[in-house]
Amino acid sequence: xxxxxxxxxxxxxxxxxxxxxxxxxxxxxxxxxxxxxxxxxxxxxxxxxxxxxxxxxxxxxxxxxxxxxxxxxxxxxxxxxxxxxxxxxxxxxxxxxxxxxxxxxxxxxxxxxxxxxxxxxxxxxxxxxxxxxxxxxxxxxxxxxxxxxxxxxxxxxxxxxxxxxxxxxxxxxxxxxxxxxxxxxxxxxxxxxxxxxxxxxxxxxxxxxxxxxxxxxxxxxxxxxxxxxxxxxxxxxxxxxxxxxxxxxxxxxxxxxxxxxxxxxxxxxxxxxxxxxxxxxxxxxxxxxxxxxxxxxxxxxxxxxxxxxxxxxxxxxxxxxxxxxxxxxxxxxxxxxxxxxxxxxxxxxxxxxxxxxxxxxxxxxxxxxxxxxxxxxxxxxxxxxxxxxxxxxxxxxxxxxxxxxxxxxxxxxxxxxxxxxxxxxxxxxxxxxxxxxxxxxxxxxxxxxxxxxxxxxxxxxxxxxxxxxxxxxxxxxxxxxxxxxxxxxxxxxxxxxxxxxxxxxxxxxxxxx
Numbered sequence: 435x436x437x438x439x440x441x442x443x444x445x446x447x448x449x450x451x452x453x454x455x456x457x458x459x460x461x462x463x464x465x466x467x468x469x470x471x472x473x474x475x476x477x478x479x480x481x482x483x484x485x486x487x488x489x490x491x492x493x494x495x496x497x498x499x500x501x502x503x504x505x506x507x508x509x510x511x512x513x514x515x516x517x518x519x520x521x522x523x524x525x526x527x528x529x530x531x532x533x534x535x536x537x538x539x540x541x542x543x544x545x546x547x548x549x550x551x552x553x554x555x556x557x558x559x560x561x562x563x564x565x566x567x568x569x570x571x572x573x574x575x576x577x578x579x580x581x582x583x584x585x586x587x588x589x590x591x592x593x594x595x596x597x598x599x600x601x602x603x604x605x606x607x608x609x610x611x612x613x614x615x616x617x618x619x620x621x622x623x624x625x626x627x628x629x630x631x632x633x634x635x636x637x638x639x640x641x642x643x644x645x646x647x648x649x650x651x652x653x654x655x656x657x658x659x660x661x662x663x664x665x666x667x668x669x670x671x672x673x674x675x676x677x678x679x680x681x682x683x684x685x686x687x688x689x690x691x692x693x694x695x696x697x698x699x700x701x702x703x704x705x706x707x708x709x710x711x712x713x714x715x716x717x718x719x720x721x722x723x724x725x726x727x728x729x730x731x732x733x734x735x736x737x738x739x740x741x742x743x744x745x746x747x748x749x750x751x752x753x754x755x756x757x758x759x760x761x762x763x764x765x766x767x768x769x770x771x772x773x774x775x776x777x778x779x780x781x782x783x784x785x786x787x788x789x790x791x792x793x794x795x796x797x798x799x800x801x802x803x804x805x806x807x808x809x810x811x812x813x814x815x816x817x818x819x820x821x822x823x824x825x826x827x828x829x830x831x832x833x834x835x836x837x838x839x840x841x842x843x844x845x846x847x848x849x850x851x852x853x854x855x856x857x858x859x860x861x862x863x864x865x866x867x868x869x870x871x872x873x874x875x876x877x878x879x880x881x882x883x884x885x886x887x888x889x890x891x892x893x894x895x896x897x898x899x900x901x902x903x904x905x906x907x908x909x910x911x912x913x914x915x916x917x918x919x920x921x922x923x924x925x926x927x928x929x930x931x932x933x934x935x936x937x938x939x940x941x942x943x944x945x946x947x
Contacts, residue, residue, distance in 0.1 A: 446774025822879025
């Protein structure tokens with residue numbers, strides 16, 4: 435395995451190139467280096483959506499060799515500490531809740547959620563009661579004191595990024611620091627043989643051959659779909675959204691506070707994302723065309739934007755993205771691997787699409803076959819793992835919709851039993867009688883942990899339902915004093931951090947001093 439060609443140069447293409455080059459940077463016993471080439475078309479522009487990451491991106495970029503300082507300065511990066519869900523569920527505790535990245539207090543020793551559920555005293559929001567991070571988000575505070583890495587306290591965080599600038603940063607680093615070859619050209623045809631793809635014809639560089647081809651060509655699926663005819667597994671009967679309207683909203687005050695969470699606000703037929711970068715906000719309305727026509731969707735999105743700006747909103751300026759929810763029946767076919775939009779698409783709830791790009795590229799770099807003779811076994815294992823990841827992600831995204839008590843047709847249809855995956859349906863039935871357990875998500879392909887499920891489930895759970903869910907399980911609660919201490923420690927930690935931590939914008943500004 436000496437030659438890899440990646441078709442497509444968006445986030446998926448350059449992130450994959452970076453991970454492959456950084457992981458396999460030394461020569462083999464024969465002195466051969468792994469050659470990685472990205473073929474990037476000037477006529478195909480990246481979709482540019484997916485500006486929120488998971489905390490795992492910190493490790494990924496560190497492995498590639500991109501510093502956090504460069505990310506902040508060159509990709510307009512800000513810090514993401516949580517997802518905030520507004521109007522997804524209405525209860526006596528309000529209409530918003532958080533899914534923070536930091537774990538509940540004391541979770542290294544004990545899951546305190548069953549104790550929280552069994553409390554007879556008045557409860558607050560689950561995430562705020564068990565974790566300090568929602569308070570940091572509410573106060574606009576940073577996850578750490580300064581840009582330096584050696585600090586006594588750092589909350590768990592990911593990033594918000596300008597997608598276009600992020601691609602340029604990845605491209606520059608891969609080419610100039612990691613030795614990745616870049617060809618700017620169009621692939622005009624794909625040659626095949628019994629091994630899969632035998633070569634690519636390009637407009638200006640003739641035929642290009644490789645041992646392994648990675649399809650990062652986006653929705654077109656130039657290799658995996660058009661050449662190899664690998665079909666999509668349709669998931670639109672589970673997740674109904676199939677359109678997105680996108681708009682960049684400038685700050686009216688250049689010194690305005692920068693939100694350190696992704697806000698997702700429920701609407702009549704979908705939800706609006708709102709991501710705060712250094713100089714603008716990235717916003718978009720994800721909706722189902724079966725439940726709302728285009729004109730009404732544009733009005734819905736404009737109504738949201740008018741709440742956040744005094745400027746006039748021209749609905750014709752919204753960029754529309756049409757997509758089909760689903761994933762390839764095979765992600766790796768013979769000598770071709772699909773990563774990114776060519777492998778499938780999920781709505782950007784919980785930064786799921788970018789997460790799947792990152793996980794796919796990481797897995798490929800880790801399991802890259804040393805020789806073509808073992809390609810088939812690696813292919814089989816890769817496909818099994820990725821299929822599990824996609825199904826796990828779909829289950830988790832569906833959870834958000836199933837728990838909503840909104841009453842428009844879109845939300846009611848999302849609660850219909852025939853739209854809920856069987857595995858999720860079974861777990862929901864069990865969780866009516868017991869808490870979420872770590873053992874519910876023990877497979878390596880489970881992309882979201884029990885901790886994440888708890889934040890969503892208990893964030894949208896009415897108090898009476900919580901008491902019912904825990905009535906039988908009370909027999910197992912043997913550490914009440916420890917749990918109560920953790921809840922008290924969380925309150926104390928919140929007060930300390932509110933007094934110590936800088937503002938989010940203050941932390942960003944310190945990178946430029």
